[in-house]
Amino acid sequence: MIPNPTGVPVHTPETEPPQRILFVEDDRKLSTFLCRYFTEQGYLVEAAHDGTAMRRALSGRAFDLVVLDVGLPGREDGYALARELKKERDIGILFLSARQEALDRIVGLEIGADDFLVKPFEPRELLARIRAILRRLPGAAIRPQGETRRIGFDGWLLDLDARVLRDAQGGMQDLTTQEFNLLSVLAQRPGRVLSRDQLLDLTVSRNWSPYDRSVDVMIGKIRRKIGDSGPEPRRIRTIRGAGYMFSPEP
Numbered sequence: 001m002i003p004n005p006t007g008v009p010v011h012t013p014e015t016e017p018p019q020r021i022l023f024v025e026d027d028r029k030l031s032t033f034l035c036r037y038f039t040e041q042g043y044l045v046e047a048a049h050d051g052t053a054m055r056r057a058l059s060g061r062a063f064d065l066v067v068l069d070v071g072l073p074g075r076e077d078g079y080a081l082a083r084e085l086k087k088e089r090d091i092g093i094l095f096l097s098a099r100q101e102a103l104d105r106i107v108g109l110e111i112g113a114d115d116f117l118v119k120p121f122e123p124r125e126l127l128a129r130i131r132a133i134l135r136r137l138p139g140a141a142i143r144p145q146g147e148t149r150r151i152g153f154d155g156w157l158l159d160l161d162a163r164v165l166r167d168a169q170g171g172m173q174d175l176t177t178q179e180f181n182l183l184s185v186l187a188q189r190p191g192r193v194l195s196r197d198q199l200l201d202l203t204v205s206r207n208w209s210p211y212d213r214s215v216d217v218m219i220g221k222i223r224r225k226i227g228d229s230g231p232e233p234r235r236i237r238t239i240r241g242a243g244y245m246f247s248p249e250p
Helices: 028-040 051-060 078-088 102-111 123-136 177-187 196-204 214-225
Strands: 020-024 044-048 065-069 092-097 115-118 150-153 156-159 164-166 236-239 243-246
Touching: 020 028, 020 051, 028 044, 028 123, 044 051, 051 078, 065 078, 065 123, 078 092, 078 102, 092 102, 092 123, 102 115, 102 214, 115 123, 156 177, 177 196, 177 214, 177 243, 196 214, 196 243, 214 236
Parallel strands: 020 044, 020 065, 065 092, 092 115
Antiparallel strands: 150 156, 156 164, 236 243
């Protein structure tokens, strides 16, 4: 990427095109700052201040990630808009919120968001989290060398490229973005015990309080969806005092 005299990034054929971010934030001062900061980091950015403006932006352009303020004014808060987004398109979502309760983070993850950052925050932390999300999205430019792209287990097929989970008949199982990320991390490390902190670091790149139970919530949802929710789950085992282990049948 090289700058042209106008200051707008120009991409040569050998480089990847810039990724596009939409900030949905009613605080115009904050959204102006974020747009300027992320433009300087090489992203294409736009701002919307409510749900109507968000839909208008999305109707005209494709975005890789939407950063949503939870506390938007009016009847449509960030949670409502995220539910709408997840129904209509495969897109990364990061919540910004002044709410600090663990329940708010859990609700955001259950909706399908990729991350949740509490205000006030350091711009560099937001940048790091956005970069982590964009690396995990379909079409990411860099893949780990030797990574297995399809994983079969117990009649299921986890396609890491298409980001879908198929049953033995080829039907797709509905997983939220975060559920897919979590199952992918476990499935790529069979027989290895992963703590809650490790799972959070590998899936959402954040520092959570030790009382956060969002991993347990998501594990329960995944188990139900893959038929592993009995009294003693076999595929995703709970290792008391340590974490979880993916243990598919041979």
